[in-house]
Amino acid sequence: MTSTRISRGRRGAVHAAAAGLLSPLLVVGLQSAPAHAASGSWCGGMQGPYQKEAERFLGRKVDGRQSVGDCRAIRDFQRGHGIYPQYGYAGPVTWNVMKVVKQQRAAGKNPNRAGNCPVNKGRIACVDLTRQISWIQDGRKLVKGPVPVRTGRNKHETRTGLHQVYWRHKDHVSSLYDVPMPYSQFFDGGEAFHAIDGSVWSAPGSHGCVNMRTADAKSYWKLLKTGDEVYVYGRKAGT
Known part of the structure; x- marks a missing residue:
């Protein structure tokens, strides 16, 4: 993942960047x-x-x-x-x-206990960089998760703020790193939810994408659609 924001109009050129190190x-x-x-x-x-x-x-x-x-x-x-x-x-x-x-x-079945992820947006995917978890909620109702994720490493931090899913590609392959990124759902430039063939707990992290276990990425693929919002907050340790 480069630190340069990729315009949404250049969807065909989105590389993803995503994958990061897959080594254990x-x-x-x-x-x-x-x-x-x-x-x-x-x-x-x-x-x-x-x-x-x-x-x-x-x-x-x-x-x-x-x-x-x-x-x-x-x-x-x-x-x-x-x-x-x-x-x-x-x-x-x-x-x-x-x-x-x-x-x-500790997040249990109430990952938004502190109210950091908006509850007035309808269906929204939340990403907590501090705890390295994500979940999908609809208002105050938990729809999916929380699930463990692996976000951007130091100098390639996953960008915080409110975003929208703008492009989905089930069988995406990164042209930057030549690695598969199954179930990619892009929400900010080249940053996306996607599955990895490796551990979501492995250091140092991705190049900005939100890496997921395959089963979790499949669930997100079924639950989210283009236009759904994504809210990223917190700070990953070491970044």
């Missing part, structure tokens, strides 16, 4: 591990600096000491959220994802 999150700075560690078949019992925090998040006994059970629970979380290598090390990458997931879970 990487744990860095660890001692060497067996070759099969990354596959998740090995749990080395290495204790990370966020051991207690990970134990508390996962509902484990909080003693700050890595056990086989702790290792497997952390590894399962890493598997489910695209964090590699997957051998149960509670490092900063894993803990940062846990913090995001914790905020997303």
